[in-house]
Amino acid sequence: MIFRSHKTNSLAWEMAKHLFILLILSMALFPLYVTVTISFKTNAQFVGSPWSFTYPLHFENYAIAWSSVSKYIFNTIFVGITSIVFTFFLTINAAYFFARFKMPGSRFLWYFFLILMLMPAVASLIPLFMLLKDMSLLNTFWALIIVYVAGGQVVQIYILRNFIEDIPGDLFDAAEVDGASHFQQVYNIVLPMSGSILSTLGILQFIGLWNDYILPLVVIRDDDMLTLAVGLVRMDSEYIKEWGHLMAGYTIASVPMILIFIFTMRMFVKGLSSGAVKG
Amino acid sequence: MPKTIESRKIKYYWPLYLFVLPSVFLVALLSYYPAINAMYHSFYRWNGEDISYFIGAVNFNRLLGRPLLWMAVFAIFAGLIGTARKENSAAGRFFQIISSIILPGLSLVVLLFNGAGIAAGKVNMGAELGLGLLIFLIMFSVFNFIVDSENERKWIYLSIPVFFLVVSVFKALGLDSLGAWLLACTLSGAALWSLPSLDGRESARSARVLHAFLGTGLVLWALGAHAGGDRVLWGGFYVTAVLVAFNVVKMVPSIVTAVVIHRLKSERWNYIYKVMFVVPMIIPGMVYLLIWKFFFNPNEGIFNRILVRTGCMDLLVLLDRALGWGGLFKEGVMPVWLGHEGLVLPALILWGFPWVGVVGVLIYLAGLQNIDQSAYEAADLDGANPLQKFLYIELPLIMNQVKINMVLMIIGTMQAYAHIMILFGIDGGPNGKLMVPGLLMFRSAFQEGRAGYACAVGLIMFFFILALTEINNKYLKVEK
Numbered sequence: 001m002i003f004r005s006h007k008t009n010s011l012a013w014e015m016a017k018h019l020f021i022l023l024i025l026s027m028a029l030f031p032l033y034v035t036v037t038i039s040f041k042t043n044a045q046f047v048g049s050p051w052s053f054t055y056p057l058h059f060e061n062y063a064i065a066w067s068s069v070s071k072y073i074f075n076t077i078f079v080g081i082t083s084i085v086f087t088f089f090l091t092i093n094a095a096y097f098f099a100r101f102k103m104p105g106s107r108f109l110w111y112f113f114l115i116l117m118l119m120p121a122v123a124s125l126i127p128l129f130m131l132l133k134d135m136s137l138l139n140t141f142w143a144l145i146i147v148y149v150a151g152g153q154v155v156q157i158y159i160l161r162n163f164i165e166d167i168p169g170d171l172f173d174a175a176e177v178d179g180a181s182h183f184q185q186v187y188n189i190v191l192p193m194s195g196s197i198l199s200t201l202g203i204l205q206f207i208g209l210w211n212d213y214i215l216p217l218v219v220i221r222d223d224d225m226l227t228l229a230v231g232l233v234r235m236d237s238e239y240i241k242e243w244g245h246l247m248a249g250y251t252i253a254s255v256p257m258i259l260i261f262i263f264t265m266r267m268f269v270k271g272l273s274s275g276a277v278k279g
Numbered sequence: 280m281p282k283t284i285e286s287r288k289i290k291y292y293w294p295l296y297l298f299v300l301p302s303v304f305l306v307a308l309l310s311y312y313p314a315i316n317a318m319y320h321s322f323y324r325w326n327g328e329d330i331s332y333f334i335g336a337v338n339f340n341r342l343l344g345r346p347l348l349w350m351a352v353f354a355i356f357a358g359l360i361g362t363a364r365k366e367n368s369a370a371g372r373f374f375q376i377i378s379s380i381i382l383p384g385l386s387l388v389v390l391l392f393n394g395a396g397i398a399a400g401k402v403n404m405g406a407e408l409g410l411g412l413l414i415f416l417i418m419f420s421v422f423n424f425i426v427d428s429e430n431e432r433k434w435i436y437l438s439i440p441v442f443f444l445v446v447s448v449f450k451a452l453g454l455d456s457l458g459a460w461l462l463a464c465t466l467s468g469a470a471l472w473s474l475p476s477l478d479g480r481e482s483a484r485s486a487r488v489l490h491a492f493l494g495t496g497l498v499l500w501a502l503g504a505h506a507g508g509d510r511v512l513w514g515g516f517y518v519t520a521v522l523v524a525f526n527v528v529k530m531v532p533s534i535v536t537a538v539v540i541h542r543l544k545s546e547r548w549n550y551i552y553k554v555m556f557v558v559p560m561i562i563p564g565m566v567y568l569l570i571w572k573f574f575f576n577p578n579e580g581i582f583n584r585i586l587v588r589t590g591c592m593d594l595l596v597l598l599d600r601a602l603g604w605g606g607l608f609k610e611g612v613m614p615v616w617l618g619h620e621g622l623v624l625p626a627l628i629l630w631g632f633p634w635v636g637v638v639g640v641l642i643y644l645a646g647l648q649n650i651d652q653s654a655y656e657a658a659d660l661d662g663a664n665p666l667q668k669f670l671y672i673e674l675p676l677i678m679n680q681v682k683i684n685m686v687l688m689i690i691g692t693m694q695a696y697a698h699i700m701i702l703f704g705i706d707g708g709p710n711g712k713l714m715v716p717g718l719l720m721f722r723s724a725f726q727e728g729r730a731g732y733a734c735a736v737g738l739i740m741f742f743f744i745l746a747l748t749e750i751n752n753k754y755l756k757v758e759k
Contacts, residue, residue: 014543014544017539017542017543018543018548020539021540021543025552025555027633028556028559028633028635031559031562031567031570031571032559032562034574034581035562035566046579090301090302090305091302093298093301094299094301097295097296097298097299098281099281100281100282101281101282101283101284101295102282102283103284103292103295103296104284104285104286112303112306113306116306116310118745118748119745120693120741120748121314122693122720122740122741122744123317123318123720123734123740123741124314124316124317125720125721125724126317126327126733126734127320127734128309129327130327131308131309131312131313131316146309147309149305150305150306150308150310151309153306157302165281182295207563207564210563210565211565213697214697214721228563228565229565232565232566233701236569243573243579246573253563253565254561254566257562258561261557
């Protein structure tokens with residue numbers, strides 16, 4: 001009898017847990033739901049019934065939003081992919097250097113990077129802006145790209161160094177016996193093995209610059225060259241509020257993230273959790 | 280293992296440096312140079328272009344009032360951090376006594392006599408006492424319940440609510456909050472160092488260290504309020520402190536959600552929920568922020584409609600009448616969350632409800648997976664209730680992750696200002712209510728053309744964050 005009461009009790013608990021999670025989940029998903037429903041409405045429909053889908057669905061909201069958002073999206077994708085490629089090119093080589101060799105001065109160079117992890121970067125925005133101005137890079141994508149590449153260095157070198165140190169040294173020795181140069185070792189041994197970690201790092205960097213607001217705000221002037229975050233804020237402040245267009249724009253702006261996650265979610269969840277355990 | 284290459288062989292191996300040099304060059308140019316340049320230009324009148332001449336510490340004078348006082352307090356602070364971990368060192372005791380009794384006492388006296396005053400204008404005695412008693416009761420019962428009676432430090436936890444009660448009594452007697460805190464701090468510091476029954480207790484030592492930090496914090500508060508610096512900067516630090524406090528509270532939903540998901544019996548649901556919690560994450564942060572901006576829209580936004588629909592609005596109107604919030608909420612009037620002086624800070628705290636950070640949940644879940652099932656069985660045999668299981672089994676295991684997240688959150692909150700700029704505009708809302716230091720820096724540089732001043736603001740923030748990082752490293756030791 002004791003057992004039975006225990007069991008019903010635990011069943012009730014189990015239901016309570018599910019209910020709690022579903023409640024939290026529904027609240028977390030609510031903004032997404034609202035955005036998608038409103039993106040199919042005209043303002044009149046929205047005022048009439050704000051909570052659910054109303055018919056007819058106005059797909060033309062998406063066409064209108066696309067015409068204004070698309071350029072921001074392509075800009076951001078260009079900046080993102082370019083800077084990720086450059087960052088990887090630099091960080092893999094540097095991490096290979098730190099992981100495989102102890103040269104005179106490599107300790108100093110290591111701390112040269114590591115100290116930046118502790119230093120808050122908040123004060124350097126203004127001189128950075130002036131520097132970019134002196135290099136006459138203002139209002140070009142290259143200003144964004146070199147800053148993102150430099151900003152990605154420290155963390156990525158740190159993580160990739162740990163990763164390369166875990167690769168068995170025999171592999172490198174064998175390659176060396178076969179006469180492989182260091183570059184060949186990087187591109188034939190390190191690169192093929194680091195797919196999952198590189199995609200995690202790349203996604204994190206991409207999410208970061210997809211949402212970055214301050215730097216493009218001060219660096220880019222032309223509307224045609226804005227990146228997504230600034231573009232969206234500008235849309236939000238410029239429109240005579242036609243909520244349907246705005247929400248359609250927000251939905252479109254989320255699509256690339258959704259695509260990335262669909263393709264890499266399994267890897268990403270795994271990489272995130274294991275990285276967390278390692279500290 | 281890395282291959283060691285000695286200096287005499289370097290002439291064969293020097294091309295290896297080419298692997299790291301580009302990174303070094305880039306980081307030196309875009310991270311080190313701007314940081315150093317900011318320090319240099321904080322001593323200049325600089326508009327970012329042609330005007331640039333040395334003015335010494337004028338920027339800092341304007342911002343802080345009396346930089347020497349600040350430097351003295353910071354020096355004591357540094358001494359405190361440096362010596363606090365050493366057992367029974369004379370220097371440690373010296374710095375602790377100075378910062379928990381002498382400095383607060385001194386500032387109290389100075390405030391009394393230099394005309395700044397510590398008396399509050401109008402005191403609602405009953406309200407102060409009632410609020411104090413309420414806080415006291417809640418905190419006391421919570422600590423009494425959570426902290427084990429075998430714990431040697433229990434008395435420290437229990438004296439925290441007493442401290443709050445004393446502060447509210449002082450406030451009810453007519454002191455302003457700064458004065459009340461300083462007085463309570465001085466008195467409790469004196470008690471901590473003079474009561475003979477405390478000597479030789481291990482727990483007394485940690486209480487004294489903790490109290491010393493409280494004392495320095497209060498003195499910094501006094502300096503900010505009365506040293507004659509830039510009021511805007513100080514208001515910004517106040518807003519930041521409030522935000523940090525609430526962000527700590529906002530960490531709770533993630534932890535609770537992770538624990539509940541972890542406790543589900545079925546592995547399959549566990550996985551399904553994990554995947555479903557990734558879905559909100561795919562909304563880019565910027566879009567999420569803009570959606571919330573739309574939510575807060577007074578007439579068309581969703582937030583007010585939800586409040587009305589769920590009856591929360593009536594409750595808020597009632598509370599407004601009962602507590603005298605001055606008509607923030609009135610019947611039939613939609614509150615302007617992003618435009619009313621009294622509502623902008625609550626709006627900034629509320630946005631993002633229910634505050635479940637997806638990355639946080641996944642990280643906590645990863646930590647929880649290490650728990651051995653036998654621990655739960657043993658706890659069941661001992662008749663532990665769910666809360667006790669949480670406190671003694673689950674929380675210790677994810678403590679590392681919680682600490683790391685907290686450190687990152689604090690540092691992030693100190694620096695973040697983009698979301699405030701987007702929600703409330705570059706002036707930080709009505710009357711600059713939310714002008715956090717970062718935003719002040721941005722506006723001075725890019726709107727008012729006072730780049731030197733902005734660099735000084737940045738440098739002050741830099742030192743505050745560095746000090747916080749140092750405390751974190753010393754006290755929130757992460758066990759590997």
